[in-house]
Amino acid sequence: MSDPADNPRDFTVLGQSRAAPRPEPALYLVATPIGNLGDITLRALEIIAGADRLACEDTRVTGKLLQRFSIERRMTAYHEHNAEEAGPALIEAVAAGQSVALVSDAGTPLVSDPGYRLVQQAHEAGVRVVPIPGASAPVAALAASGLPSDAFFFAGFLPQKEKARAERLEELARVPGTLVLFEAPHRIAASLAAMAAVFPERRAAVCRELTKMHETVYRGLLPELAAGFAAMAEVRGEIVVCIAPPAAEAVAEVGEADRILAGLLAEMKPAKAAQEAARLTGLARRDLYRRALDMKGR
Structure with missing residues (x-):
């Protein structure tokens, strides 16, 4: 069954039908509601309804959003388990002149989800990336x-x-x-x-x-x-x-401890430097030792 991208799709808001124009070729990162479906933006609905392809984490979750706004269309699953296969296909679609909308289950794509890989691939391929802002937990x-x-x-x-x-x-x-x-x-x-x-x-x-x-x-x-x-x-x-x-005093204290540690590490091993820094600053030796290891690159 084909997804008639050349035909205009509609969506419904407050009982009124609106036409969704076909977006220009690009990868669109579309923010969706984090709970209340009323938080979706009109621009997001236009892109979701009008894009040539719609990629989402879970088709069941996105399906509820589509149903709420009377949008009928096919979806492509894109998640951490199929990103290696699905990602290149989506980028190829944009390179061939299509528009691809990416949505997460809730909130803004790329915030604690695998969408960043797709954006990296898009930039490497010279594909335009367009954020459609909205809800963010x-x-x-x-x-x-x-x-x-x-x-x-x-x-x-x-x-x-x-x-x-x-x-x-x-x-x-x-x-x-x-x-x-x-x-x-x-x-x-x-x-x-x-x-x-x-x-x-x-x-x-x-x-x-x-x-x-x-x-x-x-x-x-x-x-x-x-x-x-x-x-x-x-x-x-x-x-x-x-x-x-942290309080400003605590930030300053940490900065001073780093300065002292850096000087001690030039002459001592991390354990000894942490012990001496603890004596000079009054901070916990365990924390200073961990910081010393970070400075030395472990």
């Missing part, structure tokens, strides 16, 4: 958190294993901005406990089910949030955690 959470938003760092998901998670949090402790992370509901209590151990003085916001019926934002110091979630019988839904940045 990290930005929505940051806006709702009440935490500083002039500088922030999106860190995706933390490692699942306890040791690796603690090490990653220690690395993130030096970031001079609000941290934004994703977490699964069955791991949120353990992750908050780990965060509280590294950042006991920092405020945070746990944003759950953003834009959906049971949207909730929990705010407080990390130890308070960790205790609260540990007491919950069950946690459900999509979760984004925002953590306040």
Whole structure:
């Protein structure tokens, strides 16, 4: 069965049918709602309906979006398990003069999904890439958190294993901005406990089910949030955690420690340099040793 790209497709908004023009040849990165389907933009609907090809993570998820806006068309699966095969075919389609729309299951493509590979391939092939902005869970959470938003760092998901998670949090402790992370509901209590151990003085916001019926934002110091979630019988839904940045004094302290470490490493091995830096700065030797190894390239 052919997908009649040469014929105009329609979509329906608020009960009214609108025609979707055929976009120019390009790879379009189309943001879709993170929960509430009403957050889709008119431009996104035009591209989704009008593009020659529609690539998505899960055809079942995208199918619900198409059904909501009365869009009838075929979809091409593009996800981490078939990216090697599906990616080149999509790039070839654009190079041959077609328009390709890429959507993720929710939010903006490339934010914590495999779409970046496709964009890399597009640039290498000289194919035009066009972002169609819209919903983004990290930005929505940051806006709702009440935490500083002039500088922030999106860190995706933390490692699942306890040791690796603690090490990653220690690395993130030096970031001079609000941290934004994703977490699964069955791991949120353990992750908050780990965060509280590294950042006991920092405020945070746990944003759950953003834009959906049971949207909730929990705010407080990390130890308070960790205790609260540990007491919950069950946690459900999509979760984004925002953590306040370190105090200016802490950032300056870390910078001074790095300067001292760099000087000591010129004459000492990492373990000895960390021990001496700990004596001079009062910071934890374990953290300084890890930093020394990073400086030496392990």
